[in-house]
Every structure is written in structure tokens, then in C-alpha cells.
Amino acid sequence: MRIDGRDTRTIWLGEDGTAVVVIDQRALPHRFALRTLRSDAEAAEAIADMTVRGAPLIGATGAYGLALAMATDPGDGNLAAAYGRLLVARPTAVNLRWALDRMRAKLAARQPADRRRAAYAEAAAIADEDVATCAAIGEHGAGLIRAAWERAGRSRPVNVLTHCNAGWLATVDWGTALAPIYKAHRAGVPVHVWVDETRPRNQGASLTAYELLAEGVPHTVVVDNVGGHLMQHGKVDLCIVGTDRTTRTGDVCNKVGTYLKALAAQDNGVPFYVALPSSTVDWRISDGVRQIPIEERAADEVALMTGETAAGAIETVRIVPRGSPVANFAFDVTPARLVTGLVTERGICPASEAGLTALFPREEADR
Ligand code: MRU
Numbered sequence: 001m002r003i004d005g006r007d008t009r010t011i012w013l014g015e016d017g018t019a020v021v022v023i024d025q026r027a028l029p030h031r032f033a034l035r036t037l038r039s040d041a042e043a044a045e046a047i048a049d050m051t052v053r054g055a056p057l058i059g060a061t062g063a064y065g066l067a068l069a070m071a072t073d074p075g076d077g078n079l080a081a082a083y084g085r086l087l088v089a090r091p092t093a094v095n096l097r098w099a100l101d102r103m104r105a106k107l108a109a110r111q112p113a114d115r116r117r118a119a120y121a122e123a124a125a126i127a128d129e130d131v132a133t134c135a136a137i138g139e140h141g142a143g144l145i146r147a148a149w150e151r152a153g154r155s156r157p158v159n160v161l162t163h164c165n166a167g168w169l170a171t172v173d174w175g176t177a178l179a180p181i182y183k184a185h186r187a188g189v190p191v192h193v194w195v196d197e198t199r200p201r202n203q204g205a206s207l208t209a210y211e212l213l214a215e216g217v218p219h220t221v222v223v224d225n226v227g228g229h230l231m232q233h234g235k236v237d238l239c240i241v242g243t244d245r246t247t248r249t250g251d252v253c254n255k256v257g258t259y260l261k262a263l264a265a266q267d268n269g270v271p272f273y274v275a276l277p278s279s280t281v282d283w284r285i286s287d288g289v290r291q292i293p294i295e296e297r298a299a300d301e302v303a304l305m306t307g308e309t310a311a312g313a314i315e316t317v318r319i320v321p322r323g324s325p326v327a328n329f330a331f332d333v334t335p336a337r338l339v340t341g342l343v344t345e346r347g348i349c350p351a352s353e354a355g356l357t358a359l360f361p362r363e364e365a366d367r
Contacts, residue, residue: 054170141180166242
């Protein structure tokens, strides 16, 4: 995407050819800051503290984390240790394990002396493939938005509701749920996006709004509980969200609150689409509610709010009484029966094992 007139990805190699540079997403939308990662431990920390976030970007950062480890010590012991350190950085997005497994398979087959070069090449391939994959998701999903526009007699913009941030900041470029919106917008299809603020970390209000503003896509930020009301009043043509892990049967795990939007969508006959790269499918599991680990994060993410004062200072304030217990479940699972379709890099399919395996027969066989 273009930021301040420059084409920008979310992760790239530093000038020394070894360090890895990422956008510090914790500072957005107030400041555009970069963070340099110099070791696999720093990459794991950046994933855990959400300097980088979003399932595909977590995967790409994990891959570069292993490359950083190989630059220091390409031995078998360090490969195993770095793999383990990175794998536990965040539990829900399966793209992390997918990327680490792909890296480890490539590296374990080589002599240690060859591993540094191979690791950087493979991490770059994962990043490049993510860009192409998300662009393809965008092309397929844009067709849904164009079709909604045609159904409305081209008389008004298509209203899309999205939750959290599944845009270019969540991937290497383009995004998953936002890629169809960018492609439709660039093709001249008028789109308006309802942006769920996405408590507690406000990825919608902070990141999705930041992205849409930069791209010139009309949008409105709403609090998380408004979606049902909008749908009851015909103000949403379709929902598109991302996912951190999708079972082979089509259950989708995404940012907490997604499930409630899917319920409201079904009650109101609003199509509910989930956009994902195939690296987000966990082919080993079939029951999202019981088998997907749901990350529980720090209570302070709920109890405290950070924002910019009128004077431009960044301040954090408490909004929950000291002493009140707080729970912070970061994700929930939307059962496949509530999902209209999965928008993948190979096209759109039903949220079912038959649907996914029709598009990805080899991956299913390998599981
Ligand atoms: O906790 P986050 O910000 O990493 O959660 C991100 C999401 O829930 C996204 O919707 C998901 O990763 C899909 S990203 C293309």
C-alpha cells in the first residue's frame, strides 16, 4: 500500500541485509513508527506484544525470526530452540505454525553452513507469496461487492461491515477481508465500510480506519454493538471478516465479537463472508469451538484505554474500577453454518470440508 507517497509493506529486510524492519502497529494511528528486529527473541517479542499482529503477518514475522536465528547460529540446537520460542509467541493464529513448519522443513534438510541464506530466501518467499495470495483474495472478493452493487441497480454504494483489522497491516500487503474492498474501490465500485471499533485493542478504530482513510475508501467507525442495529435497518449489504484459524470443516476463529456479528447477519439475511489465505486452514481439526486455543490476554487491555489528547500527547487512562476482575478472551469461533462462503486465493467456496477440499485437494491429503 502507499503511505506518504511510498509503497510500503509491513515487513522488510533492513539495509544491513540481516535485521528485519516492521511497522510498530501499537503506535498507529497516532504515529508511523518502525521497529528493527535483530534476533528471534525480538521477533517473538514483537509478535507477543502485538507490535505486529494479524494472522498472515504473524506467520511472516515468525519466518523472519527463524532467519534471524540462523544468522547467529545455524546449528540444529538453535533451530529447534528458536522454533520453540517463536511458536509460543501467540497461540491462536495457525499461520505462525504453518510458516515455522515450512521454514524448519526447508532448513533441516540443509547443512548448517547453507541455512542462513536458505532461511532468508524462504522467509522472503513466504512474504512475497502472501502478497500474491492476498491480491488474489481481493480479486475474488471484489466480485461479491460488484454483484451487490449490480443488485442495488448501481444506485448507491455497497455497505460492507468488517470487524477487527484484516487489512494490509494484518498481512504483508493488501489484507484479506479488506483486499476485496480495495480492489472494488480501485475498480470504481462505490463502497462504504462500517468499521467495528473492536474492543479491547481497537484494531478497527485504530488500524482499519487508518488504512481506509489512507486509501480514500469511505467508511464510518461504529462501536462493537451497533452491527445488529445496522443490519436490522438494511444498512449492511454484506459482512467480510478475516480469520486466525479455520478448521477443515469451515469453522472460523477470528477476533472476539465476530460470532455475534455472524448471528446478527444470519437473523437478518445478510451474507457473511470470511476471507483467508489457505495457510490459515488448520487441516488437522474439525471442531473450532473445542479444538482451537483461544488466547487470553492481559486484563490491562480491557481496564485501560490509550489515546491521543487534544494537545497531541499519548495518554493511558483506567476505565474499570481497581479491584474489579477482568477477563480478556481475544478470539471467538463462528461455526461454519453461519458462514456464507470462504474467500480464498483460489476462489470462493462453501464453509465446509467439501468446499475447502474442492479448492485445496493436496493440502487436505497432506494433513
Ligand atoms: O489480535 P489480532 O489483532 O492479531 O487479531 C487479528 C484478527 O483477528 C484478524 O481478523 C485476523 O488475524 C485475520 S488477518 C488477515
